[in-house]
Amino acid sequence: MRKPLYINDFAMHCILGGDKKTVFEKLKNGTRGEFTIYDVAGVMRPAATIDPESLPPVALSKYDNRVNRLSQAVLDQMEGSIARAVKKFGADRIGIFIGSCDNGSEASLSALKCFRETGAYPEGYVLDYQAADFPARYIAERFGITGMLSVHSTACASSASAFVSARNNIYAGNCDAAIVGGVDIASRSVILGFASLEAMSDRPTNPFSANRTGLTLGDAAAFFLVTRERCEDLQAEGSAGLSVVGFGESADADHITAPRADGEGAYQAMKASLADAELDAGSIGYVNLHGTGTRLNDSMEAVAVNRLFGENTPASSTKALTGHTLGAAGALEASFCCLALENGGVLPAHLFDGCEDPKLPKVKLVKPGESADGLKYCISNSFAFGGCNVSLIVAKE
Template sequence: MTTKIAKYTSTPVYIHGCGFNSALGDNHQDIHQRLRDGTYPQLQPVSDLLNSGADTVIGKVAGELPEIPENLQIYNAYNNRLALSALLQIADPIQQAINKYGRDRVAVIAGTSTSGTSDSEIALTENLESGQLPEHFDYSVHEANNLGEFIAAYFDLSGPVYTISTACSSSGRVFISAKRLLKAGMVDAVIVGGCDSLCQFTLNGFSGLEAMSDTFCNPFSVNRKGINLGEAAAFMLLSLAADDSEYTDTTSPIALLGAGDSSDAHHISAPHPEGNGAEEAMRKALDDAGMKPESIGYINAHGTSTPLNDAMESKAINRVFGANTPVSSTKPLTGHTLGAASAVEAAICWHVLRYQLPLPFQVNDGQIDPSLAPVALVKPGTPLVEPALLSNSFAFGGNNISLIFGYTHG
């Protein structure tokens, strides 16, 4: 049996490996089992993190994180250790790209919204209590660009390096930037992805916006209350060259087939109520791939479980795809990982394609909001039929990203 191939007309950007660590797990067995079962053991209720004293739910990674090498201690921050836990999973293809193209021809484009904020919180608390910052704390870990610089330093790269911070679309925009670098011939390979870690600042900020749920998030349900925050890291290596070595006669190389963005600037934090920017991003992604809506076999929705997001996203999806394309939000399994969310959900799409998993079904209480525009929420055991997946990420300020992933040739 050969893999059904997506019908696209753009030049694909090939994916050479995917490293992923989130509340879903940091290994294929856990990730696949939890996607199949819709289980979320690392989503945990907490009552001591919000200044208001309110309850909420967070998605934590499990297990020990790798240590930062001694010669890179200036980068020693929780967020960078979390990033390294995913990067080490694709260290071999990264090294192969370095050997093939040279250190100056491999770029790093990373996305984050928290960077080292959690370390800064600990350091400033200690300073208030003792009058001194921790001995090994370096303020540079707090800077947004620290993530990209750490990755480049770890792999000893001298190509272009930058970090994008556009809130919840941060690690989606990295794919667009990487595609442009590759097609301009400025580099031959790009490490892309994102990492965000839980911190008091973000948790209380979203609580102040009244966007947090006090229980498990409930996308597309009439009972939805808001988001659960999570932490995660997900990274991929991209190039314009296909590598068939890891594939068999039943699989095919996986690529970024299309990408679309928009900035509707409707409101600093609320999405456009009609989903105009979301619709524009999805249509641009389809145009970029040279694909029709009916070629998409699954939509990984932004699906934050806030009243406004799910309402506008349902409208936008319905206008572009109708009511039959399978849709689900995987945030009940990972939490909303903010700047890492795009990369996290791209990683989930990669796993579905690479290992031919059933589509992630919609985890919620089953009480679908009748006021939402109709969309086909995925049921358990639904297979992927059309071999292209679209993933949405929508951010503050109307910064919207849609990415299409699929098989290229068999």
């Protein structure tokens, strides 16, 4: 039996913009956001970061950091629908399920620098900045929510995992509605970490190209207000008829960072999502690829996608436009599927150099302005370190 989550509202903020219309225009045209160049141990690396000074300080000052400024920018757009949900169900019946990986390393590193230079931490600095639940506690306090709170840090699948957790808890009766999503930043510590893995490109990522050289990181936040039943009194403009209907997970148990080379884990996650949604592969009109631009990811994902969907289902990686937004990526890319569904099937473009890798199984990559007639179902892939694979199916009635 299907167990969907109905979407009453959603919003996002990334390097493409802070509102649905702006983001959609850049997605459909394949227009990349402006990347910033960082010096990583003497090597220049681009990242799709948002200037924190362009975002207002968090009104609850004790939560003011880059991560929560991004969350605030998104939650401001959803304030009305969330307030209505709190009034309808009660503050103790709203759950918060988010994915995030780097909550406060920048604050901690700058505090440590201050301590080394002066012998004291900056005024107001607390270790809570580093806590995994810090961004979720901000959301709870902002809206006066006292229901269950869960933060997932499953690397690049974090906010996709949060959707699975939200669905399970809503249907278990632990909450009636949920704020689900993700937020993450490309901090200097994260950039250094990925550089040490030799996974970062020295240019904007070039997914599924024969010339790909690695990933590029980025900042983003994306949130959804979801319920078990469709609630017309909660729905915001543009959310009518949208739902998440398929939830599939798998675990490679193969390597601490690299995906399983034969794509079996990715294939099983997508297959499980289809089974959960009671759909066959032919029902899917668009695949949002995980598509990091690393040789290992793109090769295994091409195998899995071609095996399940063949070579004629439109697919694209949006990470060339936004950067890889880590813990936020699953929610952000699910929101891109929603934008395609609510805009007549116009699909996010696949931006790359046009040089397809002949060693990869064929995948139909979306060109700018391309659309899928009668688009009803999209699948969004998130494949993370440790072989944590999640695929979500987003639908429009």
